[in-house]
Amino acid sequence: MSVAKFFDYVEAHQSDFIDRLRKAVEIPSVSSEAARRPDVVRMSEFLVSELETLGASVETRDVGMQKMHDGTTLKLPPVVLATYGNDPAKKTVLVYGHYDVQPALKEDGWNTDPFTLVEDEEGRLLGRGSTDDKGPILGWINVIEAHKSLGLELPVNLKMCFEGMEESGSEGLDDLILLEAKKYFADVDVVCISDNYWLGTTKPCLTYGLRGVSYFHLSIKGPGRDLHSGVFGGTVHEPMTDLFAVMSNLVAPNGKILIPGIYDQVAPLTEEEERTYDNLAFQMDELHSAVGSKVNIFDSERDILQHRWRYPSLSIHGVEGAFYNAGDKTVVPAKVIGKFSIRSVPDMEPEKITELVKKHIESEFAKLNSKNVLNIECSHAGKPWFATPNHWNYVAAAKAVEKVFNVKPDMTREGGSIPVTLSFQDALNKNVLLLPMGRGDDGAHSINEKLDRSNYIQGIKLLGTYLHEIAEIKAEEQ
């Protein structure tokens, strides 16, 4: 087919597509707030209605109940499964997105009402969920609409999986993916997720790797109750003293992890991989702007990105059980829990990480000769994700980027985790591609979240073209 016709349609219908996004942003589908749960469900109904109007075959799946902190339960929002096209001669592409959003209040510092889509003079579409992840979800729907209106067939069978709990741990989704791996998702050839961002603000990218994360709770308990430092200070082993002694041996101020053996597991940097960092669209200014100050450890963009993407890091998040308010309190906390996590990369294995962490901490604690009691637990372990970036799924996406943007995409990884990526890859055993629509400065979880009009419109073209390029892949390229 002529992509030009499709592009023309998208250009001509910008206002319609933005109206669709406006309607979606107006539904405050905040998954983390119980009171908003009906809005999350309403958002799923909006998607079902849009998809059915376009002729997709849609089902909603009940994924059970959520246990709340207060002991009550709340029905989880449904997972929307939709299929558009069912031709055995075509490839089948599974796309994932989430229709829930982060919380947002005008008082948090938004310049505009977060649940009203506003376009500013620079063409930024401001609103909660605009870029994370309603824009991308509607991108796929817009692609279907354009093809239907033009009387064109989609070049692939499109399967859609849209969840409403991503911002709250994707509760219920993994079970559904496993349940449907050999059923609803049985004929899927490749997976495409549009739920991340360009590295910077100017150049599209394809993302093929994410770091994993292992989260640890290091507890030290001693006294049977909190004590007064006047009465007991100097006479008992204080858990906070021990905690600081042990946890100061986890990571150096230059970011180097001090746990013996950790770096032995890290895949060496090959010359080929080193070259992928040569021309990435990333400037130190962008880091400074994102961080809000100039506390970068490294002076080169290359080092920054390598330490974000392909080396592990260790961060200390806080202490549970100690004094944390403003002001002065002279408490000797009886039991404290230090929280830290390690971002992991290939070929680190969670079990091995936990083993090395425990061994190191137990050995450091033993040196203290303290009568307090130490315990160390890994509370969460997610593996790093790494896809083969020369798989035809990526080749098709790269061609699509060139057709829409006239530029080769950056090949990027990310420092954080998107657990669903691994869930799909492991359950379906198919190549997964992260194909972002928004820019690195969209502020997905911040105030004044936005999606640039051009990213939305070019993004619709990109998603559509990607499907065409998938269809164009010859059998010998697969």
Added chain:
Amino acid sequence: MSVAKFFDYVEAHQSDFIDRLRKAVEIPSVSSEAARRPDVVRMSEFLVSELETLGASVETRDVGMQKMHDGTTLKLPPVVLATYGNDPAKKTVLVYGHYDVQPALKEDGWNTDPFTLVEDEEGRLLGRGSTDDKGPILGWINVIEAHKSLGLELPVNLKMCFEGMEESGSEGLDDLILLEAKKYFADVDVVCISDNYWLGTTKPCLTYGLRGVSYFHLSIKGPGRDLHSGVFGGTVHEPMTDLFAVMSNLVAPNGKILIPGIYDQVAPLTEEEERTYDNLAFQMDELHSAVGSKVNIFDSERDILQHRWRYPSLSIHGVEGAFYNAGDKTVVPAKVIGKFSIRSVPDMEPEKITELVKKHIESEFAKLNSKNVLNIECSHAGKPWFATPNHWNYVAAAKAVEKVFNVKPDMTREGGSIPVTLSFQDALNKNVLLLPMGRGDDGAHSINEKLDRSNYIQGIKLLGTYLHEIAEIKAEEQ
């Protein structure tokens, strides 16, 4: 006079005295809760009424307004000033107490309603404020009543200063003390404060020293906002990493302070002082029971008490600005404030402590080569207090203890601070004695606070006898 007559009266009127304490406990004079302020005022009125009935001359002093956290103001409860006797031939004793109490809720774990005085089968008078500090205040009033009923003159002029904000920082009191030092308090010869406790549960004590406290806020800021550890971990200087590195160099797990120069200021332990630790009524079991576990650093009672009373200690209390809840959060906090304090002893000076702390921390931080910004502030500094324990004020009290309990009192110090002690000593330049009524296990700030019936009754005898012994002191002993 015959102390026997006074003793007999006290024995015979136990029920009356306990009824007076019952009425006082029933007024929930919690100074830290704005909603209870009228009860605090009501408690002052109760004291005024009791004192006036006995013929004391009473005034209440307005000490101004309290600024609340929410920006509102609240009238401070009055300081009750009372005088009983005004004979220039007699010595004048100033006694201090506080009529406000700690908060208490049955739900906190009390076995009985905290604001109803209940005597259990072991003769414990349970109720909030029973021992801290309503029992001792009423002790003085009971002494006056006994003398008045017996037709006996008090052997000294008694001045009383009862405040209603002690549990909330004694707001307004220091100004009043300074204001009245040369006026209301001008003719005071010695000061007696009954607001602490026996070392253990069996033997009375006189207390002649308290540690001071210097509280520090160590802040480290780096990023302009909280960051996600996935995106930024490994690439920026994290304030928490720096904080742990610096604060792990404050105190060793064996309680030894690691700040160079700190111990140079500590008065050496003399042989004479060493001997005062020979026969103190204190067993390791009591420490274990108070702490709720066996995490004592030292194995001898002597070492424990010396490190509680006459050596400095350093405790780490917590971290402001970091993650502190249960669960996992992958935040890199942008600015964190480590809180720690140093308990100080003679001859440590707050200014010198702060100087040494700053020097040490700045030097440790410099070693880190971090781009983050450090700041260290002393938020509060209270000097240690040390009285001359062979002053006639103590001699009189020791004789009183022997007459009531047939035992020489332990001479003790305490690890905590009672700021009003220093305020009186500095403003009036008179000897101050701490003369406790309750036992070490009374649970002053805990659930099930109690004052043993025998401590209350013997305590009344003790306070009265102390006044008589003060009067007996010969000019040449002074």
